[in-house]
Amino acid sequence: METRIAEVAPGIYRLSTFVPEIAPPAGFTFNQFLLLGDEPLLFHTGLRRMFPLVREAVARIIPPERLRWIAFGHYEADECGAVNEWLAVAPHAEAAHGHTGCLVSLNDMADRTPRMLADGEAIDLGGGRRLRWLDTPHIPHGWDAGVLYEEASGTLLCGDLFTQLGDGPALTEAEVVGPAIAAEDLFGFSSLNPGMGSTIRRLADLSPRTLALMHGPSFAGDGAAALRALADDYDRRVRAALA
Numbered sequence: 001m002e003t004r005i006a007e008v009a010p011g012i013y014r015l016s017t018f019v020p021e022i023a024p025p026a027g028f029t030f031n032q033f034l035l036l037g038d039e040p041l042l043f044h045t046g047l048r049r050m051f052p053l054v055r056e057a058v059a060r061i062i063p064p065e066r067l068r069w070i071a072f073g074h075y076e077a078d079e080c081g082a083v084n085e086w087l088a089v090a091p092h093a094e095a096a097h098g099h100t101g102c103l104v105s106l107n108d109m110a111d112r113t114p115r116m117l118a119d120g121e122a123i124d125l126g127g128g129r130r131l132r133w134l135d136t137p138h139i140p141h142g143w144d145a146g147v148l149y150e151e152a153s154g155t156l157l158c159g160d161l162f163t164q165l166g167d168g169p170a171l172t173e174a175e176v177v178g179p180a181i182a183a184e185d186l187f188g189f190s191s192l193n194p195g196m197g198s199t200i201r202r203l204a205d206l207s208p209r210t211l212a213l214m215h216g217p218s219f220a221g222d223g224a225a226a227l228r229a230l231a232d233d234y235d236r237r238v239r240a241a242l243a
């Protein structure tokens, strides 16, 4: 296994590890995002067992001990399994997560007290880079779920939203909704709930120019349209489940 690096927006690096054994023959990627600034932030820690690979990839960009923030979308192994390994490597780093996730899991599981982010609260990385935390409870799964939005470049770190199979390019302008629908059909990874459409449309109102997928390529283009189409598909699934 190797972890490949690509800059998908100015100062935002995608670290991608392809695992062909998951969902063969297409395989599956696990992506972390390193955002540079005076206070660098890593979004997703990677699986605990993937830590040596991801640490080595980060080290090709910055000294890992410079990391200031460790953030992720929800409490799950691929999102945050290596949080304590990162806290050990980076002595000034803090984990940052939404209120629910800190109260339910991270206050206990993280080796240092995390920073609790309220819905809409921003982390300032310096150098004009701010990241806003937005609660998306249960979407696509996890009571504590949320996303981070980088305002300067219009990049939505959207975690498991738009999950797709395969090992595509680092950055694509090809549509990402169809592949996400196919992955949902295969995995059923989302907690279908009546709030899905409205929560995802709230993200569309940000009009992101880049969608940074945790499992799939990053998408450059009309992020609002993609999010609204995804919201429509979830609404359809919820109606079908209730019918």
Ligand SMILES: [Fe+2]
Pocket (backbone or CB within 6 Å): 074, 076, 079, 141, 160
């Ligand atoms: Fe997940």
Ligand SMILES: [Fe+2]
Pocket (backbone or CB within 6 Å): 078, 079, 159, 160, 214, 215
């Ligand atoms: Fe994930």
